[in-house]
Amino acid sequence: MRLYETIFIASPTLTEEQVDELVKQYEGIIAEQGGELLKTDKWGRKKLAYEVQKFSEGYYTLFEMNAGPKLIAELERRFRNNDAVIKFMSVRLDVEAKSAARRKARFDREGKRKAAAGIKERPPEEVAG
Amino acid sequence: MKKRPDAKGKPKKKKVFSGRRSKFCKFCVEKSVLIDYKDIKTLQGFTPERGKVLPRRTSGVCANHQRMLVESIKRARNIALLPFATD
Numbered sequence: 001m002r003l004y005e006t007i008f009i010a011s012p013t014l015t016e017e018q019v020d021e022l023v024k025q026y027e028g029i030i031a032e033q034g035g036e037l038l039k040t041d042k043w044g045r046k047k048l049a050y051e052v053q054k055f056s057e058g059y060y061t062l063f064e065m066n067a068g069p070k071l072i073a074e075l076e077r078r079f080r081n082n083d084a085v086i087k088f089m090s091v092r093l094d095v096e097a098k099s100a101a102r103r104k105a106r107f108d109r110e111g112k113r114k115a116a117a118g119i120k121e122r123p124p125e126e127v128a129g
Numbered sequence: 130m131k132k133r134p135d136a137k138g139k140p141k142k143k144k145v146f147s148g149r150r151s152k153f154c155k156f157c158v159e160k161s162v163l164i165d166y167k168d169i170k171t172l173q174g175f176t177p178e179r180g181k182v183l184p185r186r187t188s189g190v191c192a193n194h195q196r197m198l199v200e201s202i203k204r205a206r207n208i209a210l211l212p213f214a215t216d
Contacts, residue, residue, distance in 0.1 A: 007208055048209040058209070062167075089208045096163060103162040103193075 001036075001066045003097070008079055008088035009058035012045065019059045022084055026063070026075065033074055035067035052086045064093070152189025156198070164197045166204035172211060176202060180212040 008026075010019050023040065030037050043060035052058070072090050079088040114121065156164065164171070175183045175190070175198055182202055185195050205211040 009209065049206070049212040050209060052209055087209060089204070091166075091204065100162040107160050107162070 001068060002092055003038075003094040004063075004065055004067050004072055004090055005093050006063045006065070006072070006075060006088065006090045007060065009048070009052070009060055009086050011053075011084050011086050012055050012057040012059070014059065014084055018084075019061070022082075023061050026078070029075060029078065030063065030065055030067065030071065033067075033071045035065045035071045037063060037065045039064035055086060058086055154189060154191040154194055156194035157191055161194070164194070164201045166201040166208075166210070168201075169205060169210050172198070172202050172205055176211060178215065180215045 010022055014022070023042065027037060027040065039062070041062035043062065045057055046060050048056055048058055076088065076090065079085045111121070166172070175188060177183060182199055185192070190198060202211060206213050
């Protein structure tokens with residue numbers, strides 16, 4: 001199982017209720033395919049940074065879930081086949097978290113080294129000058 | 130080589146930056162280990178008017194964080210949170 005984050009944009013031609021229905025439908029698919037949904041975040045209607053399929057607005061929805069690659073493939077296939085979804089993206093969070101942990105370890109190590117060497121940490125305000 | 134402290138006991142500042150503010154990596158100061166692509170406010174600070182990525186030589190961001198930043202900006206562009214280009 002991997003930790004994924006999937007974000008999709010629903011068409012602005014839908015009403016709020018239709019979007020809710022759509023989200024429920026996808027939640028159902030995730031559950032059905034053996035995924036574990038951790039979070040559903042509805043951002044609501046937002047302006048897009050550029051036109052997508054001639055639309056300049058859309059409903060953003062974010063899923064966070066534990067899932068296998070097969071589920072993501074299936075989910076994306078359904079996004080592609082659904083005209084109500086104008087854009088989507090999946091990101092693997094477990095990989096991100098791993099590299100973040102590595103970076104944190106490096107900061108900690110550096111901090112310890114500096115403390116041992118008696119170098120004081122400069123407060124952010126001072127660095128910003 | 131040891132830096133010679135001045136009267137106040139602070140290390141002397143390099144002449145290069147006299148009159149100009151020295152650059153620093155914002156993310157290193159914050160010790161950020163992850164730059165989120167959903168955090169548009171931060172990303173927008175590094176994509177001025179045209180929507181291009183601000184070069185390191187201007188922003189002063191360190192190489193590691195610039196790499197993370199670029200990745201996040203590209204993701205944000207993909208999902209229409211940031212523009213690819215604006216006129």
